[in-house]
Amino acid sequence: MPLLEIRNLKVEFETASGPFKALDGVDYTVDSGEVLAIVGESGSGKSVAMLALMGLLPDTATVTVDKMEFEGRDITKLSATDRRQVIGKDISMIFQEPIASLNPCFTVGFQIGEALKVHTDLSSSDRSRRVIELLEAVGIPEPKGRLSSFPHQMSGGQCQRVMIAMAIACQPKLLIADEPTTALDVTIQKQILDLLLKLQEESGMGLIMITHDMGVVAETADRVVVQYQGRQMEESDVLTLFESPKHPYTKALLSALPENATGDRLPTVSDFREFLESEAKKVSA
């Protein structure tokens, strides 16, 4: 039994100009101890899919799904209370903008402790001990002194570490990282990716990396799902994807990488216009 299984997920948004299909029938499977990368450009629906799983979409969204099971339990059928037991504890998420996702009015110690307060019955002193442990685990120097720091007193990389500490506070079985390193410098990106992989390996949790960066995919993923405009183009293990991409869109993405440039100009996705136009027809049909 896979850790997470999603079949035929569709998300529609109600907009002023009629319904907009953000996701049109995508499937995901993640096993424990596996790193799945969801790759796509903006508008591919990669974040929407995970927000649907977490129940974080606004009211204008209609989610339909044939199957959405976490450890064999149907998440869609859970009551709101039961759902909260799972979301935030067994499944947790890290967002793209670390500085924007932390509350500027509370200390980082408080914000990490909050997750523990909600999901565990640790006493207050046990909690603060656990928070220090967590900060240490994510590699923040002098974790004790950092408990009373506010987010604005930390750098972007450190804020992302705090977010990770928060996400792993309750030892989740599945961690979703939505573009965790996009806002960071390359050397910091390397540290954060290494940290995520280390934590994932130690705890054996499943990890979903949402990214648009093929380099990040190559460095982290076991398996890859490629999305374009709300539909799944290709799914394969990471080596096969880079060695012999099957779908024209994946080929286009890989050849648009500057390091793969062979000629004077880079090939772009619009060189694959025929494919894009046929896609557009399918969407409007």
Next chain:
Amino acid sequence: MSGDIILKVRDLKRDYVTKGGLFKKESTLSALKGVSFDVERGSTLAVVGESGCGKSTLARILTMIDPATAGTVEIDGTAIDISKGNISREMRQKVQIVFQNPYGSLNPRQKIGAVLEEPLLLNSDKPAAERRDLALSMLEKVGLKPEHYGRYPHMFSGGQRQRIAIARAIMLQPKLLVLDEPVSALDLSVQAQILNLLADLQDEFDLTYVFISHDLSVVRYIADKVMVMYFGEAVEYGTRDEVFSDPKHSYTKTLFAATPRADIESIRERLANKAA
């Protein structure tokens, strides 16, 4: 092309002084600690570094927005020093800039036509009809259509906006274009289109680029020369091949090691390590 230096920078320094208060002493932050380089006409210099390394400070000095604290900048043979005032219009027309965020750098209330005509309106006495013609032909050059002339920025995608920002920057036919992370906010396929556009425009107008970026794969693709900056100092400066094949400074090596590798051998190696 060789020997024709359009931009000559020598020992450029810039200090920011933070004001002291009642309980706080005045302190000085050196954002640039003596940077020197030359850029040849029609070539591209890439400036690489992380946030806080002084690359945007450098861009602001080159575009005559901020003065330098010390050192000299010569553009096309003329020394510029805005701390002494009186930079001529002709001088300012020679250097233009394209900013990182195409959402923040266009006025949401200004139609695209007006965006493109404004530099002409301010700097030349061309009549309205001629300005319009120039704007329309520029739209075409950057891969947009004449019907985009009357639209507002919010009607465009990020890649299209960056095309508009580039079009605005080259309206006055500058000699030197400073590009401050022009593709880092864009999707991969759009990034490729913009890089191609920049290469086309460079060929057509014999433009010189100072290309600021933190993305080494982009730099490797576009640059002729590379300068790596670290805490206000140029720790590495050389031709692209020199820097990429044989990085000297430990920071450059760290930077290369941190850049994700997407080639098949490194994926294979990683998977082998993981299985072990």
